[in-house]
Amino acid sequence: MNNWLVSSGDNKEIVISSRIRLARNIKNLYFPHKLNEEEGRDLINVVEDAIYTSSEREENYRTYYLWKNDILDNYIYLDKHLVSNKLISNYKKAGFILNNEETISIMINEEDHLRIQCIVEGLNLEEAYEEANKIDDLLEEKLSYAYSEQLGYITACPTNIGTGLRASVMIHLPALSMNNEMNGVLNALTQVGMTIRGLYGEGSKSSGNMYQISNQITLGLNEKEILDNLKGVVNHIITQEKMARDKLLSVYEYELKDRIFRAYGTLKSAYIMSSSECLSLLSNVRFGVELGIITDIDKHILNNLIVDTQPSMMEKIFNKKILHKENGVYRAELIRERLNK
């Protein structure tokens, strides 16, 4: 299981990462929004008791209590997609348990008591599901889940009821975007019960041609069917994207090279850069890497830049408070350093 930020992976890969999230709740306990601080923190201890049952897991996992954490650190885990905004807003009673590789995160007292999440690089839904499932089994040995024979897992929001499973894939679709074919893709996805969103989750608009595709339906299908459906849809989109790429390459070779190398040159040269320009240029460079046109940079450097150019992460990296208006200058500096190595 490889972390999408660390592994160099396959540079030709269109799918950046696969994510599995299982929503679970404890029987006879109020949903998190009704829990007070003490009850919330007690639940974290209960979950810890269920996880840290072997010395191996004690070494590989660590608990983060949001109320003890530096606020900055909480936002850094958000930037890395390891916690959610909702978890942070519950910070007085919320925590998460993370493995060392940062591929598995168990959020406690998000919208549901438990959100077991596994993110891996590439299109690897089954592996991610298997890992999340192992944690789920482990927890179920010690905890009594809220479960109905008829409905399945009970969740705080009815959209998650049933399997409690949200499977999603982060995919890079520059050619479909350039060819203005994304609206068609979007409509088709909605019709087969899938959701498509931008890079940073619900409601966020697409930045840098990165899209999160996930199942909308959690009820009435079993886990395998959900994963198979999503995989089928994603493979179909990959085929469309590849066709769009071939078309671009055959008809607009120079325009494409121009766009890709200008983006690379600008990233290496700029002294001020906004977040949205950064994502858009990184997308063009990534496209160049995926096409084999740019060969002197590895994709994991680009993945890291997506995360590291977020304001909280930059404060961590530069080890100083950065004013909002200075973000562009520090972002540009960070990018120049990484790409001119």
Place this chain on the structure above:
Amino acid sequence: MNNWLVSSGDNKEIVISSRIRLARNIKNLYFPHKLNEEEGRDLINVVEDAIYTSSEREENYRTYYLWKNDILDNYIYLDKHLVSNKLISNYKKAGFILNNEETISIMINEEDHLRIQCIVEGLNLEEAYEEANKIDDLLEEKLSYAYSEQLGYITACPTNIGTGLRASVMIHLPALSMNNEMNGVLNALTQVGMTIRGLYGEGSKSSGNMYQISNQITLGLNEKEILDNLKGVVNHIITQEKMARDKLLSVYEYELKDRIFRAYGTLKSAYIMSSSECLSLLSNVRFGVELGIITDIDKHILNNLIVDTQPSMMEKIFNKKILHKENGVYRAELIRERLNK
């Protein structure tokens, strides 16, 4: 006397080149537009006899007969500012005599019988005038000029009558342009009898923040007064430009660096580039060199790119016919090669 395309000169210099042009006509001979081919070509021979009177000049000068020249070559000399469009349109009876350094060009049968031109780098109007004057004296020994005691030198167009002197300076004004102060400069210049034009002469709009400032009045002032007036005006504009630069540097240091290095990065990376974008980016890079922010490139490389990225020059350099739609691709290739050295 240094050719502006060859010498590395002073990188801090705001004035790129100084140009002197003397318009002269032969007594009792129709103006060029009334001459037939034979009469026109005869005049070229007469001028040659006046020039090639020493072995030194025979070695240093060469005559180009436009009707014998390859059309492409004629346009290349146009790109280098050594001949005019008018001369080329008279190609069947026109020629020019050029020195090896390409600083002196004597056009024969342009609008007037003789246009003695001298271009040198930097703000060096006196030296340029001295050189042009030497050629003028030399020609006057053998030729009878059309001259009136009352009016001075007679010219085909009344705007040149009197001294027949047009002095001009090519100046780079990025800071005044960025600060939107060019309109004020332009109005002030017109009021003191000066003309301001873009990079490629009459009617051409300014490209790359390059402006040609020249005297409008040729009558009623002597040569020294004309040169002193122009020099005074140019020095005043230089002061304004320097103030605008200081202002930009103190208030918008990062924005300026950003603009300059993005331009440099884009020039080094692009695969398609239009002429106007090229001039605009070269201006930004030149600005960086003039400010001492960019130190790894010499200004004469930028000067050469201005000329060498013109369509005719590119056909010469790549030694092939280039279609109009391919210009952007070859231009980008040429620029990448020169700047990535």
